Amino acid sequence: MDTKKRTPFFRIPAVQTLIASLLCILLGLIVGYIALLLINPTGAWGAITSIVKNFWNYPNLNQQLRYLGNTLVKTAPLLMCSLSVLFAYKVGLFNIGAAGQYVAGAGAALYCALSLHLPWYVCMIAAAVAGALLGCISGLLKAYRNVNEVISCIMLNWIGLYTVNSILSSVKDPTSPYTLGLANTNPGAIMPSLGINKLFTNNRYTTLAIPLAILIAVLVWLVLSKTRLGYELKATGMNKNAAKYAGMREKYNIILTMGIAGALAGLGAAMFYLSGYEQWSVTQSSVPAMGFNGIAAAFLGGLHPIGTIFSSFFIQQITDGGGYVDMTMYSSDISDFISSLIIYLCGFVLFFRQFMNSRLNRRDELKLKGGDR
């Protein structure tokens, strides 16, 4: 005797998330625009539009496609990092260590490629394993010693960075702080393009990584929603006590989750560095932003694997777009400043959703009271 009521349009979670995400983007752009106005009013509109346009800043289609390709090359690892954050989040863990797991993946992939001269797929597996191991450390500490995963992750980020720096020093180009180029040292370690480069005006960095990352996003979605593993992990995340009561191994689940999250981030690093787009600088003293941006992408995507595909692209779009700001009017750091401002505001999705819900609740209450009278 269930009276099936249809959920009101604005109550559908997907609709709410979409609206909240778009609101965040809009708010980010407005605040970014205001910041630009304050710094130099004359160039502000031009600057904010070139950030949003990114590859559309180029006049002809071939160039646009080529630079779209570049953005996609960096979207793939970002998507992987955001999946890493999202996966842990579904199990009630905040994986701020995606950055460090990404670093570990980069180190393992490049070492296997440049020092051991292994083919690309082995390098990828190595990257996933390295990321997983780093993730498992946080998981173990959390499960058995109740160490907050945020703390251990942050510390491991730095441990990972300097370890990787020293390991990769052995495969460094003698004349620069960067690792050796893949194309000269071990072309077999570059991920195959499978003709994808043809779509992007022969952009040689566009490889299998792009469709693979999307495929993995779909896979993560399937695992979380359709499998027994996803059922167990989500139950653990939502109610640890009930999971224990139902005989799930909640400690094992925590470790497994961090391992999988680490593997995703590690794979992301392999997708980027095995494209040959960039080399690793062994003198870098800050953890690459990819992992942290992954947090913003995960939230902007409404914590849904499919949503993160789009949010990752958007965040990469504005990050790259920052490079097209007129440097005669703004200092060279402005691009990072504006894009990080926007990314920061992207984290407000959950806040907006809550706000929307409380507004809806209040409206319903008023209606109810009105009905009583």
Place this chain on the structure above:
Amino acid sequence: MENQYAIEMLNITKRFPGIIANDNITLQLRKGEIHALLGENGAGKSTLMSVLFGLYQPEEGTIKKDGKVVSIKNPNDATALGIGMVHQHFKLVECFTVLDNIILGVEPTKGGFLQKDEARKKVLALSERYGLQIDPDAKIEDITVGMQQRTEILKMLYRDNEILIFDEPTAVLTPQEIDELMQIMRNLAAEGKSILFISHKLAEIMAVADRCSVLRKGKYIGTVDTKDTTVEALSAMMVGRDVNFHVEKADKTPGDVVLKVEGMTVASKVHKNNAVKNVSFEVRAGEIVCIAGIDGNGQTETVYGLTGLEPLVSGKITLCGKDITRAPIRERSLTGMSHIPEDRHKHGLVLDYTLEDNIVLQRYFEPEFTRHGLLQRKNIRAYAERLIEDYDIRSGQGPVTTARSMSGGNQQKAIVAREIDKAPQLLVAVQPTRGLDVGAIENIHKQIVAQRDAGKAVLLVSLEMDEVMDVSDRILVMYEGEIVGELDPKATTAEEMGLYMAGAKRKEM
């Protein structure tokens, strides 16, 4: 003529959706007396105290202080009126000293700097005057529970509170500490403080209180002078003689032993003593064994030990002839144990999962529901729909309703359905009817009796007198972590059981 009452709560009525927690209750506390408030769990004691502290606003009734009507809108108002309380679970900062805890919130300062010397003098003077021995510089985490309690009492005295409420203060104390506390309470009363003593331990009430007010099921039963009454009479007032409805139950001879517990000891999470001490019992096929007792006497921990939620300190558990002392929870479940947990929100349900996902919570891994790691959604839906039909679980959207949005009774029905339908050999049901309305209670009692009639072993843990007397075939009474009596519900009375529950009587087991 001066008003003789320090505080009066007159004709207080507080309703919650579906239940009247306080129904026309009157409580008058005389100046300088120790007044006990007695009642079973759910009798309305906590609600009444919450009204006094301004946490709830009553629908009807007035509160008077020294004969004048006062309005208590929030706990700050209560504090301003000089009402203080020692909670059952202390509210102390573990890593602060005794002195720091006492002055917390009312620190004497000069120009932003703490003036502890002044505070120390006052605290030591108070401690001298009332015989409350403390070490002001000891850290809370290092001192005994008794001393922690004295710190709580000093907190009230430091704030010049005139009306002191003790919420089940003896629950966590050793017998010697209880004696000390009684003496302290007498000292306080002699110095003119008015004390409200919430308890269900009859012996203590008789020993220390001047008068006693009794609540039962939200109703005010009466107030008596302790010198004119007996433990038996108080017990009768507390539990009530009339039984609301009777559970239909045929006689049945128990079969083989299904569950055997030998010398089980389980540690406590709250205090350093063991919560369950060397407990042994058996449950046979086709019988309902009920563990009765006042809340907090080790029943919860007994169940945690049995079901595997907590490890045992020592002892042995055998289920269906298999040693499950160290078995993981899943293995216990597969061996034939079902568990209706005490706290359905904490353990029983994943509230943000749908009803159907909660219904398969104990069986999702079976081949019917998982194949090659993939959930068989169709089978899960069909199974959930069958249980919803069979057990009359009502919800807004059927199997896809979020468990959180369901009523408590239907949440409980879902858990009962899940645990019974997996065809256990042993059903452990902990307070299965807590917070439910009469209809739902009847339904769940029928289900439990049906399990027994089908030859299953049932271990029922209950705080409700009626439930214990009506449903069980055999009663084990727990008191302070031990089984102090085994009773036959047909041969015993609520009064006799009350004596065992309050620790006034015990059989050598």
